[in-house]
Amino acid sequence: MFRNQYDTDVTTWSPAGRLFQVEYAMEAVKQGSAAIGLRSRTHIVLGCVNKANSELSSHQKKIFKVDDHIGVAIAGLTADGRVLSRYMRNECINYSFTYESPLPVGRLVVQLADKAQVCTQRSWKRPYGVGLLVAGLDESGAHLYYNCPSGNYFEYQAFSIGSRSQAAKTYLERRFENFTDACGMIWSRMLLWQ
């Protein structure tokens, strides 16, 4: 992508109908270290490459438990990811307190997406620079969602985000039909040897 005159703030459209700041935010996700998720009928597995800044430092934490039934893996600006994880944990715990029942994943994901959308329509804000793979169980089974900085979300059988994720995607596309009945797929780790 080349620098141009329509990318200064998020509230400027380009003549081609694009919001460059949002697209640049998605670029940040693509540059982050990989995160992968895949699901069966009863389980979802999340895995990620935890980079360390140097040999001396610890590895970054990129998988978060949001509630007993929801977890999230992130790629991109991990600081933004932590903030969104905190928001998700808050929503879950408030729902549990009021209704004594777990928050359905599908609803959490929509709330998250709406929160991201706000940042694409306020001139004093910037989009969150993180992609989230949200994994959760509810009454209708196991679900895996991908939340974008753009405010879009999609449900997936299997997906990967971050750098060199295309190799994982291709691998998953070939095999995802077999996942439905599998009970715990640790071999997803193999995909990370890219």
Added chain:
Amino acid sequence: MQFMASKQPENSLLGPESDSQRTLYPYVTGTSVVALKYKDGILMAADMGGSYGSTLRYKSVERMKPIGKHSLLGASGEISDFQEILHYLDELILYDNMWDDGNSLGPKEVHNYLTRVMYNRRNKFNPLWNSLVLGGVKNGQKYLGTVSMIGVNFEDNHVATGFGNHLARPILRQEWHENLSFEDGVRLLEKCMRVLLYRDRSAINKLQIAKITEEGSTISQPYSLKTYWEFSAFANPAQGAVGS
């Protein structure tokens, strides 16, 4: 200076002005609600009376209403507060339906929501003057709970409000058992309601029985219980009384 009315914050507990902003006593009230779990779901009974103090003022008050697809709410206490609660629940169910995502609030969720509402109002010294019974079935699971105006809440196989706690619960403790048939459940509820009719001055002989199962809820048409007043003890009640 005389034109400036004394400005107290709305939530102040001091003085007559702020009293008009919160509930102090109930005005039009309903009496007991009794409910039990049976084989297919929940059965609930309540009469249709709305008393204005000791006057039996209104005789067609529906004190049980369906909530969403899975629940039934019965209320005793201030009728206008019950209507307010129905309004809150209407909105709750509406937003739940608007998600349109296959998830729906079951009886446990509604009961807990109501508990939060009742307890929070109690903490502000502005209670909703009701005792509520919430029953329902979702995914084969039967649920029956109760919340009071001070936020006391619990679940059980049979619950009652007001006088029902003193007159109906003992009967239910003796005679309730798991997997009652519909007919046995109704018979048991009618036994409780008959005792309440004889002994509770705010009870009237016009009641409804509501049932909720996995398929949905139905509330019966109003009907009356047969009563017997020919017991010899009632024949001349003042017979042995001092001074008569």
